[in-house]
Amino acid sequence: MTARRGGRPLVFGLVLAALVASFVFVEIWRDRVYGEPAPGDSVLYIRSGDALGRMSLSFTPLVADIYWIRAVQYFGGARLSALPTRRYDLLYPLLDITTSLDPRFNIAYRFGSIFLAESYPGGAGRPDLAIALLDKGFRANPARWQYVQDIGFVYYWWMNDYRRAGEWFNKAADVPGAPWWLRSLAAVTLAQGGDRQSSRRLWQALRETADNDWLRSSASLRLAQLNALDAIDQLTAVVAGFRARTGQIPTSWDALVRARMLSSRPVDPAGAPYVLDPASGAVTLGADSPLNPLPVGTQVDRPAR
Amino acid sequence: MHAIATENLTKDYALGFWRKRPYRALDSLTLHVEPGEIFGFLGPNGAGKTTTLKLLLQLVFPTSGRAEILGRPVGDAGVRRRIGYLPENPYFYDHLTAVELLDYFGRLFHLSSADRAARVPRLLDQVGLGAERRLPLRRFSKGMLQRVGLAQAIVNEPEVVFLDEPMSGLDPIGRRMVRELMLGLREGGTTVFFSSHILADAEAVCSRVAILAGGRLVASGRLADLLAFGVKGWEVVVDHVDDGVVDRVRPLADRMTRIAERRYALELSPEVRPERVLADLAAIGASVVSLNPLRDTLEDYFMRRVSEDGHQRQVEA
Amino acid sequence: MVLWAVALSVFRESIRDRVFYNLLLFAVLLVGAAVLIGQMTAGQDLKIIKDLGLAATSFFGLFIAVFVGVGLVWKEVERRSVYSLLAKPVGRPELVLGKYVGLALTLLVNVLVMAVVLYLLLAFMQFSSPESVRAGWEAPAADPALLKAFLLIYVQLLLVTAIALFFSTFAGPMVSMALTFGFYVIGHFNADLKHFDAVVTSTPLAWLLRALYYLLPNLAPFDITAKVVHGQLVPAGYLLMTIGYAAIYIAVLLTAASFIFSRRDLK
Numbered sequence: 001m002t003a004r005r006g007g008r009p010l011v012f013g014l015v016l017a018a019l020v021a022s023f024v025f026v027e028i029w030r031d032r033v034y035g036e037p038a039p040g041d042s043v044l045y046i047r048s049g050d051a052l053g054r055m056s057l058s059f060t061p062l063v064a065d066i067y068w069i070r071a072v073q074y075f076g077g078a079r080l081s082a083l084p085t086r087r088y089d090l091l092y093p094l095l096d097i098t099t100s101l102d103p104r105f106n107i108a109y110r111f112g113s114i115f116l117a118e119s120y121p122g123g124a125g126r127p128d129l130a131i132a133l134l135d136k137g138f139r140a141n142p143a144r145w146q147y148v149q150d151i152g153f154v155y156y157w158w159m160n161d162y163r164r165a166g167e168w169f170n171k172a173a174d175v176p177g178a179p180w181w182l183r184s185l186a187a188v189t190l191a192q193g194g195d196r197q198s199s200r201r202l203w204q205a206l207r208e209t210a211d212n213d214w215l216r217s218s219a220s221l222r223l224a225q226l227n228a229l230d231a232i233d234q235l236t237a238v239v240a241g242f243r244a245r246t247g248q249i250p251t252s253w254d255a256l257v258r259a260r261m262l263s264s265r266p267v268d269p270a271g272a273p274y275v276l277d278p279a280s281g282a283v284t285l286g287a288d289s290p291l292n293p294l295p296v297g298t299q300v301d302r303p304a305r
Numbered sequence: 306m307h308a309i310a311t312e313n314l315t316k317d318y319a320l321g322f323w324r325k326r327p328y329r330a331l332d333s334l335t336l337h338v339e340p341g342e343i344f345g346f347l348g349p350n351g352a353g354k355t356t357t358l359k360l361l362l363q364l365v366f367p368t369s370g371r372a373e374i375l376g377r378p379v380g381d382a383g384v385r386r387r388i389g390y391l392p393e394n395p396y397f398y399d400h401l402t403a404v405e406l407l408d409y410f411g412r413l414f415h416l417s418s419a420d421r422a423a424r425v426p427r428l429l430d431q432v433g434l435g436a437e438r439r440l441p442l443r444r445f446s447k448g449m450l451q452r453v454g455l456a457q458a459i460v461n462e463p464e465v466v467f468l469d470e471p472m473s474g475l476d477p478i479g480r481r482m483v484r485e486l487m488l489g490l491r492e493g494g495t496t497v498f499f500s501s502h503i504l505a506d507a508e509a510v511c512s513r514v515a516i517l518a519g520g521r522l523v524a525s526g527r528l529a530d531l532l533a534f535g536v537k538g539w540e541v542v543v544d545h546v547d548d549g550v551v552d553r554v555r556p557l558a559d560r561m562t563r564i565a566e567r568r569y570a571l572e573l574s575p576e577v578r579p580e581r582v583l584a585d586l587a588a589i590g591a592s593v594v595s596l597n598p599l600r601d602t603l604e605d606y607f608m609r610r611v612s613e614d615g616h617q618r619q620v621e622a
Numbered sequence: 623m624v625l626w627a628v629a630l631s632v633f634r635e636s637i638r639d640r641v642f643y644n645l646l647l648f649a650v651l652l653v654g655a656a657v658l659i660g661q662m663t664a665g666q667d668l669k670i671i672k673d674l675g676l677a678a679t680s681f682f683g684l685f686i687a688v689f690v691g692v693g694l695v696w697k698e699v700e701r702r703s704v705y706s707l708l709a710k711p712v713g714r715p716e717l718v719l720g721k722y723v724g725l726a727l728t729l730l731v732n733v734l735v736m737a738v739v740l741y742l743l744l745a746f747m748q749f750s751s752p753e754s755v756r757a758g759w760e761a762p763a764a765d766p767a768l769l770k771a772f773l774l775i776y777v778q779l780l781l782v783t784a785i786a787l788f789f790s791t792f793a794g795p796m797v798s799m800a801l802t803f804g805f806y807v808i809g810h811f812n813a814d815l816k817h818f819d820a821v822v823t824s825t826p827l828a829w830l831l832r833a834l835y836y837l838l839p840n841l842a843p844f845d846i847t848a849k850v851v852h853g854q855l856v857p858a859g860y861l862l863m864t865i866g867y868a869a870i871y872i873a874v875l876l877t878a879a880s881f882i883f884s885r886r887d888l889k
Contacts, residue, residue, distance in 0.1 A: 012881045023870035024836045030863040365887040390709035396701045400638035412627040413710040
């Protein structure tokens, strides 16, 4: 009888496929029951970007990517977390490591600063750390005027410090290659910074210079919110006019439409109808409007001069 | 039942990296080895002897053809218990001593510890390694490794033993030891299949041989039969041939050479029956000192067949 | 039986090749670290000793698993000792499995001794630290929960060994070592593959990466050092499933290795 080669390929293939399917199944099951291991403690045992950089040998950019992914995951996980005490403590260290490993990691600086600056609980609520990150980015990339602009922006929007904001916009304008309108933005900010109109100009500028869709749509959202605020002001004026005329608070939008003070039921820029409170006459956004929560602060409430 | 049987056993190797050209290491080998005989498997280097052995031991797999050992297909699990193998240029495990190696291999045969304790020292003595049995194998010379190899080949008292170049690396004392070992095995009923390119050794022990060249079987059969074709004649040395009877002796032979005073060497042609000549010499009053066949040695035969085959190949190509 | 005989021969070779000298290095390292760190803030040194002990066990074990593992089959074939071995009633799959069990045994002894050394050191710290310091510890010094960490470290080493052995059935030691270490590194960053869709825009690519996440060995879950050192509970179910995953993965590798080796021409 011929000495046959050992092993039957077909049987082997089937057994192998069955085993592979089993361990994939076990893993999916385990992840579902016990959750995936959080990129928490074990990730940050080494906090020094330098040390990590040396350890990564020539894979540093890849390791930077991995830390960026973990930062995003961490941020998303914390943000979506239902816990009332969600924490963003590790966000800055993760971003710091990412940018130490790859100092040119653009979106890490830009997104990272947004995550950090955004007020709690939507973000870390640490505009100071956002500024530190952007500053680090600029020192590593002196041609990136966008980072300086972003710093100015953090001062403006989150810290309501218009003087510093204007100073930073000016510094951004000083960077070779910066667009011409930064200078006028700086001027406007210094002169009348802190009102809706200049805020609108700021967001428009940001939208024009956005590197990617996320920033662009973020800026568009802010602009829509500003428009909503304007609209609310106008609607409030209409309600006041109705009250002056009839001595009563309008019960609904229809009343105003019937009174020919409005052409139709008003809808916010996202398409959700405004809500009129029949008791107080206050106009607000619909509860499920995507524009919620509307920004508050002097940068939007101070009337234009 | 043959001890070993192959039928059109063929092995192709694929050479080359991109375009695989097949290299036929063994071409349609058909041979039989009977139980209890010493079979010599001969051929020049690269003839395919080691390939054949590996095919028989299922270290490589045949492209086509069949092979059986003791009536079972070569892959059969049970057969391995009853065979032994000495590879060419054997290497074992550096860190083990000779005793430990044989003990380990004995364990693989499921020999009991009592059996192992009895057999191992005996085998080592038999192959001449009694003194070095506790040295680690890394300190063994080639000849010593060869002896250990022989010992491990027979540790299970096999029915068939495969020896690849068993004499290699051994001094004359060692070679005699191997010869005696093989003869002893035959006496015990073991079949010995050994490959060699040292023809004198084969000539001394084999009952039958096969000659392989360029992957093909060139000749096989009993040694006596193969070499009978090459009998060139006889040489008779006679003494006490006085000058008077020289002339009566001369016509009995083709050639007569004087060796010493009254001693002559006679060359007889192959057709002449030596017994007749001896009788005639006795009648004349001469005394026979020796009678030797002048025949081809295996080497002559071998060279002839191999170069014939080489020419034939050139013609074919 | 034959498989066990092969396994014992691997174990014996490990002893004779002085593999276990790494235990001396381990002991010296750990005791030295304990002495040096003794000056640090009280309470911190316990965590560091535990972290160091577990990490060193994993690290030394990794080197043994890879350096010995890649040679298990390859050395036999290269040096041709495999010829006389396979002429005996040893099947090729038995040879592969026997080698694996042998190295598993070596690693078991290695990990056990390291565990004992670590526990001794921790017990010493338990007795020599004042009550006030001990109150600040998150977990007892000679914490039995550390055994869970040792267990998973050992199982992870078994998985790495299987990878090394798999490569050794057909590749030389340089290539095998590179690939095995490569898989080890990838295995630790595996979890990130699943979330690569955060940086990758093409959906088919993201799906491919997710498939890779499931197929490639996922080694990060074996590292429960942080949890155990901080005294957090590791459920038995988690241990079981992780070990189960490893067992099946190892079965895949050993089956493949046996298959490949069974079909090779040993020229």
